[in-house]
Amino acid sequence: MKKQNASLSEWLATLPSLIWLTILFLIPTLIVFAITFKPADPFGGIGSGWTLETLRKLRNPNYPAIIWRTIWLSIVTTTICIILATPAGYFIARLKQRWRQIFLLLVIVPFWISFLVRIFAWKVLLHPEGLVKKVLVSFRLVQGDTSLLYNPEAVLLVMVYTFLPFAILPIYAAAEKFDFRLVEAARDLGAHQLQAFFKVFLPGIRRGLLTAILVVFIPALGSYVIPDIVGGPNAEMVGNKIAQRVFVDRNLPQASGLSAFLILAVLLPMVAVLVLQGREKKATPIIGEEA
Amino acid sequence: MAEFLEFENVSKSFGAIRAVKQVSLSIRRGEFFSLLGPSGCGKTTLLRILAGFEKPDTGRVILNGEDITALPPNRRKVNTIFQSYALFPHLNVRDNIAFGLRIAKRPRHEIDQEVDRMLKLIQMEDQAHKRPDQISGGQKQRIAVARALINKPQVLLLDEPLAALDLKLRQRMLIELDLIHDEVGITFLYVTHDQNEAMSVSDRIAVMNSGIIEQVGIPAEIYEAPRSSFVAAFIGESNFFEGQVSEIVSNEYSRLSIDGFPNVLCFNDKQMRSSDLVYLSVRPEKIRISREKPESNNRHNVVPGHVEDVIYLGALTKYWVRVQEYRIAVFQQHSRFLLDEKPIQWHDDVWISWHADDGFMLERYSESDEKLMGTPPEKVGEQNGEANGTA
Numbered sequence A: 001m002k003k004q005n006a007s008l009s010e011w012l013a014t015l016p017s018l019i020w021l022t023i024l025f026l027i028p029t030l031i032v033f034a035i036t037f038k039p040a041d042p043f044g045g046i047g048s049g050w051t052l053e054t055l056r057k058l059r060n061p062n063y064p065a066i067i068w069r070t071i072w073l074s075i076v077t078t079t080i081c082i083i084l085a086t087p088a089g090y091f092i093a094r095l096k097q098r099w100r101q102i103f104l105l106l107v108i109v110p111f112w113i114s115f116l117v118r119i120f121a122w123k124v125l126l127h128p129e130g131l132v133k134k135v136l137v138s139f140r141l142v143q144g145d146t147s148l149l150y151n152p153e154a155v156l157l158v159m160v161y162t163f164l165p166f167a168i169l170p171i172y173a174a175a176e177k178f179d180f181r182l183v184e185a186a187r188d189l190g191a192h193q194l195q196a197f198f199k200v201f202l203p204g205i206r207r208g209l210l211t212a213i214l215v216v217f218i219p220a221l222g223s224y225v226i227p228d229i230v231g232g233p234n235a236e237m238v239g240n241k242i243a244q245r246v247f248v249d250r251n252l253p254q255a256s257g258l259s260a261f262l263i264l265a266v267l268l269p270m271v272a273v274l275v276l277q278g279r280e281k282k283a284t285p286i287i288g289e290e291a
Numbered sequence B: 001m002a003e004f005l006e007f008e009n010v011s012k013s014f015g016a017i018r019a020v021k022q023v024s025l026s027i028r029r030g031e032f033f034s035l036l037g038p039s040g041c042g043k044t045t046l047l048r049i050l051a052g053f054e055k056p057d058t059g060r061v062i063l064n065g066e067d068i069t070a071l072p073p074n075r076r077k078v079n080t081i082f083q084s085y086a087l088f089p090h091l092n093v094r095d096n097i098a099f100g101l102r103i104a105k106r107p108r109h110e111i112d113q114e115v116d117r118m119l120k121l122i123q124m125e126d127q128a129h130k131r132p133d134q135i136s137g138g139q140k141q142r143i144a145v146a147r148a149l150i151n152k153p154q155v156l157l158l159d160e161p162l163a164a165l166d167l168k169l170r171q172r173m174l175i176e177l178d179l180i181h182d183e184v185g186i187t188f189l190y191v192t193h194d195q196n197e198a199m200s201v202s203d204r205i206a207v208m209n210s211g212i213i214e215q216v217g218i219p220a221e222i223y224e225a226p227r228s229s230f231v232a233a234f235i236g237e238s239n240f241f242e243g244q245v246s247e248i249v250s251n252e253y254s255r256l257s258i259d260g261f262p263n264v265l266c267f268n269d270k271q272m273r274s275s276d277l278v279y280l281s282v283r284p285e286k287i288r289i290s291r292e293k294p295e296s297n298n299r300h301n302v303v304p305g306h307v308e309d310v311i312y313l314g315a316l317t318k319y320w321v322r323v324q325e326y327r328i329a330v331f332q333q334h335s336r337f338l339l340d341e342k343p344i345q346w347h348d349d350v351w352i353s354w355h356a357d358d359g360f361m362l363e364r365y366s367e368s369d370e371k372l373m374g375t376p377p378e379k380v381g382e383q384n385g386e387a388n389g390t391a
Helices: A002-035 A053-057 A063-094 A097-112 A115-126 A131-138 A152-177 A181-188 A193-204 A206-221 A225-231 A238-248 A252-283 B043-051 B093-103 B108-121 B137-149 B167-184 B195-201 B219-224 B229-234 B368-374 B377-390
Strands: B005-014 B017-027 B032-036 B058-063 B078-081 B155-159 B187-192 B204-209 B212-217 B239-248 B253-258 B264-267 B277-282 B288-290 B300-312 B317-323 B326-332 B349-355 B359-363
Touching (some): A002 A252, A053 A252, A063 A238, A097 A152, A115 A131, A152 A206, A152 A225, A181 B078, A193 A206, A193 B093, A238 A252, B017 B043, B017 B058, B017 B212, B032 B043, B032 B195, B043 B058, B043 B155, B043 B187, B108 B137, B167 B195, B187 B195, B195 B219, B212 B229, B229 B239, B229 B277, B229 B359, B253 B277, B264 B359
Parallel strands (some): B155 B187
Antiparallel strands (some): B005 B017, B204 B212, B239 B253, B239 B277, B253 B264, B277 B359, B288 B349, B300 B317, B300 B349
């Protein structure tokens, strides 16, 4: 009886956010899915009736390469971000309060500058007459005729730059709550520093790591501005194709089809992570104290 | 012949705070040795220096003939039981216990065998699959013990391991620790601020205060013959009198003059000279209280007083007796100890007496003495009373 009341009040408490999410996220997503099965009209709108025309057109021979590039760029971006952010989070969490705040501020400072401005800044740096290029050439690290811009590597570089703070923050948050006495305990039991890091610290911040992976991987998959500005035609991602379908072709069903594909690509790994987290939670129910 | 474990002139400062000052200490193989002192006395720092978590500014640590001062924690044959237990939350009980052996890359069947043996020792065979957040404080404590002991350390370090447990459990775990010590036979270095814990299980105790070791000895020595006023006040309870040596009666006894008292006779265990300033310390349970003036031989000090307060503590009754400016604590086993069966009550005029051998003289030297004398006697008394009542 008591339990029923508890679940009822839980329901009532979560109802507003459920309505909010339904109206603003679930329904629009379903609309995107639905438009995929609508015909396009010549004026950029949506025609009447239902069709599988869009699905047929999705088998465009250019798409597999672009989708593949989107996925590997996102995976590599996420990997590099996690590899850089984990030691950074560890380092910041071990600092004294004062220094911690200064370093956190340094991580957040780029957000004060417009995202677009920062991407264009990279374009200036990587430009054939830009600073980075000149320095690299003067050290004979690249040939004078190598282009640093308009290739997948440039996109990767700028994506890592853009998403790194998003990886550092959740990892730092987890590391800050981590009980570093556990590292001492591991050292005491014979682990050297790296073993303690991998066997105790990383499992201790795994929730932060999962969050970091999600908040980097999902926006990376949907990147559109970065490949558009520093990527060029050889480094296009799915996001660019969606934009082209909307702005150039004025074909909303095509754009919806690609979007739906992207949504599924994002949703599936996320569901996998949630299931993994849920299983872990279930494995550790709270059990009453014994004597 | 060097001892099994030695601290040689070890010092450690944190900024301006000198946590450990020139400490030298020898611990024997197989001993249950306690570092006892108030918080901030440097006992935990000393333990962390031995574990390898702190580097001493000066001095050396020698374990079994090997200078281990510069070794990192993972290369020292000591293991620690942390105050918070520091069990790995992502591993279950079995994996926690196996941690050290897995790091050491021991063969799998050997690890399984050792873990089973440990689970049996701590009687937790049926809980091996549980995670640390699913078990109670006492169980965590036992797992921390097993996780440390499985590595067969030369010294087991225990950093206030019982502080997080409630009183009853604390007493039970203390007995368990003592049994485990007897069974495995390795050296235990036990850090605590609780004198009852230290007294009841230790072979020897070092009493620490503001970075130095005040006294090392077996529990009875520490209690019966404290070397300093700090030890006398910190261990158990004491009445302190400020006095001056007025006469050396013999090799064994001296007379003291204390304001408001007739000359007091006291055992002369320290080399005091005439007119030295001293404290006289007398334990409350060594003082007898009676309504009639006791028949005294000349070895007893007999003083008239006035009962100001009677505190019932269960196993004991505590009397506060006013003699001039002093409030003297007296313990009696129970209130009906007098032959006339009439209990002593508030505002009774009484006689108190103690044998000269039961008072001891302490030099007045330490700056912390002022603080000690300032502690309200009631407070110290209550703690002691509780401890005695429940022991």
